[in-house]
Amino acid sequence: MEDAYAVEDTYDVVVVGGGPGGEVVADRAVRAGLSAAVVESGAVGGECSYRACVPSKALLRPGAARAAARSVDGARQAVTGALDPARVLARRDRFTARGDDSGQADWLAGAGIPLVRGHGRLAGERRVEVTGADGAVRTLRARRAVVLSPGTDPALPPVEGLDRIGVWTNRQATTSDAVPERLVVIGGGVVACELATAWRSLGSAVTLLVRGRSLLGDWEPCAGEEVARGLTALGVTLRFEAVATRVTRDAATRAVTVETDDGAALVCDEVLVAVGRRPRTEDLGLHTVGLTAGDWLPVDDTCRVTAVDGDWLYAVGDVNHRAPLTHMAKYQARVCAAAIAERAAGRPADTGAWQAWDARAGHAAVPQAVFTRPEVASVGLTERAARAAGLAIRAVEYRVGDVAGAALYADDHRGRAKLVVDEGRGVVVGCTLTGPLATELIHTATVAVVAEVPLERLRHAVPAFPTVSEVWLRLLETYGL
Structure with a gap:
């Protein structure tokens, strides 16, 4: 019997959600020789591009820049005015294009990825129904996989009147x-x-x-x-x-x-x-494949949804509740696309080189950066989490302001650094930094945790003098190396 679906509505991969994770998984699938389409009801680029990470950092940076200048004698005297709110907001708008996603949509087109505008819902195995703004319904079929990447919505606590007064999220x-x-x-x-x-x-x-x-x-x-x-x-x-x-x-x-x-x-x-956040899965058609509307979507290490039989349904990004961060959504998308391509070729999906989480201790290599004043950043396990995981650990701390490079960077530099070391393996399993440049310094710790660099080798990675990175030397000396 001839397939009832039009050729143009059949793709190897159908991605529901055009945020950071959805964009990357579609792009990687196409690079692997598969066809892919992205379904998006809002702006391509998702929450991060227009209403979260990008605009919030644009709002935070001017204040941080002013504070940095005022932290150094000689520069402090030259910075006497307050921020200009109108210019700060205008600069933010330049980064977000005020929600105009034409640039992102053009990027998809240039990558050979059709964009289907409308609300996508599962309609059974390997099928997605898309309802357009005009109410017309189009059905897409996936030969290989459907990838769900709808993101999340802000959660509201049970406070009387909160849902009626027009609060900010x-x-x-x-x-x-x-x-x-x-x-x-x-x-x-x-x-x-x-x-x-x-x-x-x-x-x-x-x-x-x-x-x-x-x-x-x-x-x-x-x-x-x-x-x-x-x-x-x-x-x-x-x-x-x-x-x-x-x-x-x-x-x-x-x-x-x-x-x-x-x-x-x-x-x-x-x-x-x-x-907090809640999964955007209330109206995703989950019931058509035996799942519960409104739930998170647990996945395995290839981002395959574990509660659905077969290797066809995947979930990347916040909705799988593994690591709700933009950079991790993109990482998961790379893992997911590689797994889909391998399985499409009849080969088992080997993600051993991709796993950013350690089965022994949970999400062990997920970096986080917070752009407060001071900045704070972390990767891996806290001391409490490491002990709860049964690891034999030792934690060491050091005041970043006591490092020569930090003192030169800012007068009265404050900051703290903490390493969590797995004594059994002799490797770093967690690091937390606070103070200026913490969000930039954390990647060094991420490499140490992901690569499981033995401390006896890490001690030979000599930080340049006089930089804030010299805190690594001081932490290892405090540890006893």
């Missing part, structure tokens, strides 16, 4: 064209800390409501401590163990009142909620 907080005079941020994680830093540097009076006793709760304690110190120095009000219970917005003044569990009432112009 990362999307509004990274795209706003005006600086709120007063901003209340609910959350204590990366997004909350970064955006509190950005809007405070632009002039907002910011209050951070943190449910727990510290910031960045899954990190080494020193990271949260240093970020808390930095936010306080910027003028951010930190309220720990504070839970918002009710929010209301005045219809006339548009002011928002945030009530907390200790009886306080905070009045502000906007409320930013940054308490």
Whole structure:
């Protein structure tokens, strides 16, 4: 019987979601000789390009640059003015093109990847139904694989009135064209800390409501401590163990009142909620392949969805809940495309050289960078996580400001460095850095963790003098080498 699907609607790989992971997996599949199409209902490039990583870093950089200049005597006296909010926001818009994805769409076309505009849903094995803006439905068929990369949405906590007053999430907080005079941020994680830093540097009076006793709760304690110190120095009000219970917005003044569990009432112009993410899988057609709508999609080390039989359904990026970071979505996409290509050729998918996570201890080589003031960065396991994994570890710390290169870089340089060493193997399994350049320095630690470089060899990687990287020499000396 002749196939009922038109030739132009059949591809080797159909990718649902044109964010960082979706773009890369389609590109890698095409490079491997397969055909691929990308389905996208919003802007190609995804959340990161327009409403998360890129605009938030564009908002943060001017304040960091000003602070860096003012950290050195002689330069400090030349920097006397405040930031220009209008120019900062205009610079952000140059990076995001205000959501115009024509450049990204052109890139897909140049790579030989058709872009199908519309909302994609699974419609059974190897089939995706796409509903366009006009309501027309088109069905795509995948010969080899369907890759789901829909991303996530901001999660809202169960606070009375929160879903009715028009609160900010990362999307509004990274795209706003005006600086709120007063901003209340609910959350204590990366997004909350970064955006509190950005809007405070632009002039907002910011209050951070943190449910727990510290910031960045899954990190080494020193990271949260240093970020808390930095936010306080910027003028951010930190309220720990504070839970918002009710929010209301005045219809006339548009002011928002945030009530907390200790009886306080905070009045502000906007409320930013940054308490986590939820998978964008409610309307993805998961039920047609036996999965539950709204769930995360667990995968194996080739990004194949484990709850579906056969080697045809994959999930990359935040939706698989492995490592919700843009750079890891791209990494997973490379792994996924390689596996699909190998299986299409009738060969087993060997990802041994690709795995950024260690089966013995979890996601052991995932770098993270937070652009607060001070910056903080980490890779691998915290001391607590390493001990919980049963590793025999030893942790060493060093004050980065005691390194000559750091003292030259900034007057009164503050920063902390911590290594977690697996004593049994003699290798670094975790590193956390705080202070200026932490986000750039972390890649050295990433290489050490991924390559499992023995400390006896690592000691011969001599850092140049006088650089901040000399902290590596000091950490190894503190360890006893």
